[in-house]
Amino acid sequence: MNEKALPGSRRKVVIIGAGAVGSTHCYALAQSGLADEIAIIDKNEDLAKGQVMDLVHGQPFFPTVSIKAGSLSDFANANVIVITAGSPMKPGETRLQLLQRNTAIIKNIMTDIISQNSPGVVLIVSNPVDILTYVALKHSGWDRGRIIGSGTVLDSARFRYLISDHCGVDVHNVHAYMLGEHGDSEFAAWSMTNIAGMPMEEYCPVCKHCTDWKSERRQIEQEVRDSAYHIIGYKGATYFAVGLALVRIVGAILRGQRSVLTVSTLLNGEFGLSDVCLSVPCIVSNKGVRKIIESNLNEQELASLSASADILKTALKDLKL
Numbered sequence: 369m370n371e372k373a374l375p376g377s378r379r380k381v382v383i384i385g386a387g388a389v390g391s392t393h394c395y396a397l398a399q400s401g402l403a404d405e406i407a408i409i410d411k412n413e414d415l416a417k418g419q420v421m422d423l424v425h426g427q428p429f430f431p432t433v434s435i436k437a438g439s440l441s442d443f444a445n446a447n448v449i450v451i452t453a454g455s456p457m458k459p460g461e462t463r464l465q466l467l468q469r470n471t472a473i474i475k476n477i478m479t480d481i482i483s484q485n486s487p488g489v490v491l492i493v494s495n496p497v498d499i500l501t502y503v504a505l506k507h508s509g510w511d512r513g514r515i516i517g518s519g520t521v522l523d524s525a526r527f528r529y530l531i532s533d534h535c536g537v538d539v540h541n542v543h544a545y546m547l548g549e550h551g552d553s554e555f556a557a558w559s560m561t562n563i564a565g566m567p568m569e570e571y572c573p574v575c576k577h578c579t580d581w582k583s584e585r586r587q588i589e590q591e592v593r594d595s596a597y598h599i600i601g602y603k604g605a606t607y608f609a610v611g612l613a614l615v616r617i618v619g620a621i622l623r624g625q626r627s628v629l630t631v632s633t634l635l636n637g638e639f640g641l642s643d644v645c646l647s648v649p650c651i652v653s654n655k656g657v658r659k660i661i662e663s664n665l666n667e668q669e670l671a672s673l674s675a676s677a678d679i680l681k682t683a684l685k686d687l688k689l
């Protein structure tokens with residue numbers, strides 16, 4: 369069941385950052401048919417123009433969609449604003465200095481969005497995504513559901529793929545969630561993982577596919593955490609799967625789908641945690657996060673979630689907001 373989604377209006381998405389992630393997302397979004405209008409903005413205006421030219425030449429092969437290089441005024445009637453703008457690490461720079469620069473970028477972009485009275489939902493993708501989601505929220509003063517981070521939606525997709533590959537089952541029959549920080553402290557919520565409705569505790573003994581499923585689970589979980597490092601090692605950046613994960617989130621917003629997605633959201637007492645953004649199962653719809661699902665995590669998973677929150681709060685402590 370979908371919520372009433374934008375009657376009579378055009379579905380408009382603004383993508384900020386026309387680099388690898390922003391342009392790949394635009395390419396995938398155009399093919400999905402979910403948006404009527406996409407505007408791409410980059411501080412490098414030539415890059416935005418070039419990406420748009422390259423994309424619109426594919427229009428005979430897409431569902432109908434208008435794609436253009438955008439400007440500030442595009443925020444005024446955007447339904448979703450996807451922020452992929454970021455600055456790469458400079459030689460000799462510390463992580464904190466990089467974080468401070470990306471914080472300034474996000475704050476400036478949020479100021480521009482607010483100046484246009486945008487009605488849209490903001491989706492933060494730039495890393496570190498949990499911290500920058502928190503920065504955007506604090507800077508805007510908006511309702512917490514309206515600014516969300518892409519969080520571990522990508523990581524959960526990697527997790528589902530690895531389980532499906534390992535177990536020899538269609539990925540669409542695997543329901544699995546990575547929670548916590550989008551980063552090294554994220555963890556697999558095995559208690560919520562199931563194949564065709566069977567919790568793993570039931571499925572693994574019946575399947576008999578592997579000899580030592582407990583240790584193989586640990587390997588799968590670690591492989592999820594290491595995925596980005598491997599891809600960046602091989603080809604310098606990750607963009608295909610994240611571009612698709614963003615289509616999934618944007619689609620849930622544009623169509624008011626009430627989809628359960630592990631986006632990064634501000635916790636306000638849920639799971640015993642407050643004043644930190646991280647990924648937990650959320651119902652995502654036309655106004656962003658509509659509800660946080662306080663799933664019944666086991667003790668170890670709750671401790672892992674709390675450890676992620678501590679790491680993120682420590683990073684926030686040193687940041688000038």
Ligand SMILES: NC(=O)c1ccc[n+]([C@@H]2O[C@H](COP(=O)([O-])OP(=O)(O)OC[C@H]3O[C@@H](n4cnc5c(N)ncnc54)[C@H](O)[C@@H]3O)[C@@H](O)[C@H]2O)c1
Pocket residue numbers: 384385386387388389390409410411412415452453454455456473476492493494495496497518519522550605606607610
């Ligand atoms: N959350 C996730 O799952 C996930 C996955 C992959 C990458 N990322 C992050 O996405 C971000 C983008 O990655 P990428 O590979 O596309 O990088 P990229 O360098 O290819 O693109 C970034 C773009 O942002 C633009 N930019 C910088 N400051 C800007 C500003 N103030 N306004 C407008 N545009 C601005 C740059 O000109 C550049 O074109 C990075 O922070 C990366 O770490 C997140």
